[in-house]
Amino acid sequence: MRRSHLLATAACVTLACAPLAANAQFAPAGSGGSPTATVPGPGNADEPTATTPAGTSRFSGPSPYAPQAPGVNAANLPDIGSMDPNDVPQMAPQQSAAPAQGDWSAYGRDDSQTRYSPLSEITPQNADQLKVAFVYHTGSYPRPGQTNKWAAETTPIKVGDGLYMCSAQNDIMKLDPATGKEIWRHNINEKYEAIPYTAACKGVTYFTSSQVPEGQPCHNRILEGTLDMRLIAVDAATGNLCEGFGHGGQVNLMQGMGESVPGFVSMTTPPPIVNGVVVVNHEVLDGQRRWAPSGVIRGYDAESGKFLWAWDVNNPNDHSQPTGNNHYSRGTPNSWAAMTGDNALGLVYVPTGNSASDYYSALRSPEENKVSSAVVAIDVKTGAPRWVFQTAHKDVWDYDIGSQATLMDMPGADGQTVPALIMPTKRGQTFVLDRRDGKPILPVEERPAPSPGVIPGDPRSPTQPWSTGMPALRVPDLKETDMWGMSPLDQLFCRIKFRRANYTGEFTVPSVDKPWIEYPGYNGGSDWGSMSYDPQSGILIANWNITPMYDQLVTRKKADQLGLMPIDDPNYKPGGGGAEGNGAMDGTPYGIVVTPFWNQYTGMMCNRPPYGMITAIDMKHGQKVLWQHPLGTARANGPWGLPTGLPWEIGTPNNGGSVVTAGGLVFIAAATDNQIRAIDEHTGKVVWSAVLPGGGQANPMTYEANGHQYVAIMAGGHHFMMTPVSDQLVVYALPDHKG
């Protein structure tokens, strides 16, 4: 989506008209027609069974009981045994519970996932002197003949003498934090075919064993979930597999998942460990089929790798592993965002996504409708939810939650502090909840939403929740006059495109006869970069997008004509449909066509800039916006994908989060101008920026080594954001601290 920006240049202004013939193409592919298949009623969630005769099915998908394709169990691991959650040994004190001053011990630095570092060597006064201290190459990038599906999104962690990280394809490494020298590297031999929508590894988890004595291998371990669905544990000191974990250090997470193919189901986030339970979620590729593999959440013993429990939405009372040909319930909401653990309450906060077939909800069960696009607090002792807070009811807009929850303390009514959780959403609505019971601390209103909609048998929810106590991270609903362009010609094109679509605000109902505009789109609002929170100053830092989408449901016949097929269809061709783009939604009466709301001839977004923003919110004084401004310049963006080189802070789409430090700085890359910035936390002023070797679509982190502060960012780029891919981790420090 980085093609979205542009600055007018004189020559193009007058001549940049799409040819007149373009008029005939204002309608996107897939307009018109009515559904050919009969539409089942609401709540009809009858998953095919082993005895469903294949011939009577309207649709051609493989039976969920079909054997898994070769390679789905990537390392051909034997099944893992189960154990009673009550037998999980007492967890040793973890580094992430109270990180050393100079450490960054978990994905969001600590168990609260604040992304706040107490380091203060780098300040607004000296940040402009920051220089590259070292660069580390992970070695993972698209090779000739491979489609670019790369976006490493990696945040290293730093514990003691090591900087631990993963490559986009899950190789694990330990670096010297002062020099970037590789101390060890563990290659896991992941296949290209295992890459789902994106080759991403957001990070690894550091765990200290209570069972293996100090000084022995695997007392301290690095755990990682992989794209090919393995849970891997290696010794932090040597990088060797932990023999006592799973089968030779690995667990096959495809166990119990039923029919699948490589790339359908993937882990991209570091699993949290709560009271000795490593909790695993996974992404299920969007848009493929209604009966996609399950979105089950599972707990494993962090010591032995043994299975403890499953939370399987459509089997809410069965927390065990399926046996034989059985499998976890299909098509249930998947959770692909980073989860947050809470040792004190024994909970894991799971940000959920949507049921499979994101844009059609008539085949979802009532159980799914209760927990999709929600925060679900699961008891790590049992695998049962203790509370659920839903952020979008019966979501058909891909408003799944991409962000990780941040834990903090809120002042309560009677002077006591309330343990709180901040949940950013793609909607730009930020919910602040009591983590003991999931009740909103700041007001949430159920407001009327368009209902029932036009899709037969698939009514929308009459209300949707709005967090009225927090500043909304969105702009007002779009108007025709918000359409933009280089000239009146492309602006006219976008005005027609706007008027041709259905649009009644954020919850515009899906339609078949014509497109509908979805704003905020699936890129947010807030996405996986999450937020950073400075508990000292009470300042919450949020970066967010203004990137509407142009969607349309298409009949099955039209979907077939467009070649939309699920990934496990034998005729599937890569690129023929994938997450966050067009999707077959096999098993439903419709396919889905999704494009950015843009001028497809210039590659510019149709709406006016900015397309990305950063906001500071004062959480201690009434949730006021302290400062807010566009994030990202037009330097690397322009019409037809051409960089303009202009330093205008137009505000670009952004992916990746921020860091806030005691030094009073916010570090953030994220924008598609491929720069990293240091921003004064209190004023919003950009005090330093540097151009990265690739897109900075990752969360940065900061740490101390040899008494000096370093700032690290994975400049891995992002295929979907169209930023340059690189395999470089770039680490900055003040001069004289070069490795």
Added chain:
Amino acid sequence: MPNTYGNRTLTEWLTLVLGVVIVLVGLFFVIGGAQLAMLGGSVYYLICGVLLVASGVFMVLGRTLGAFLYLGALAYTWVWSLWEVGFSPVDLLPRDFGPTLLGILVVLTLPVLRRLETRRTLRGAV
């Protein structure tokens, strides 16, 4: 008549090209603007498109009226855009930047159009 098209100077050719460009832009405005108006959107493009087509045609015919029609359309464009979005540079950019640049070129053609008109008058042509 053959002479009118036979011995054009460079500036006359450029004026002709500019006229054609304005006709094309005007046609785009008329067709797109009619669609937009039918969809319930702004009628500015349709009205402006008619002015532009007329302007371009007269310029191709070598008439100063063409240039003045364009400048009229430009004035209309500025008034409309200020009414629609106010003094917001980001929003004025797509609406006025290109048309104003074209307007400068149109002003530059005025002497050429005058010359063409004079020549035609001398010859007794209309």
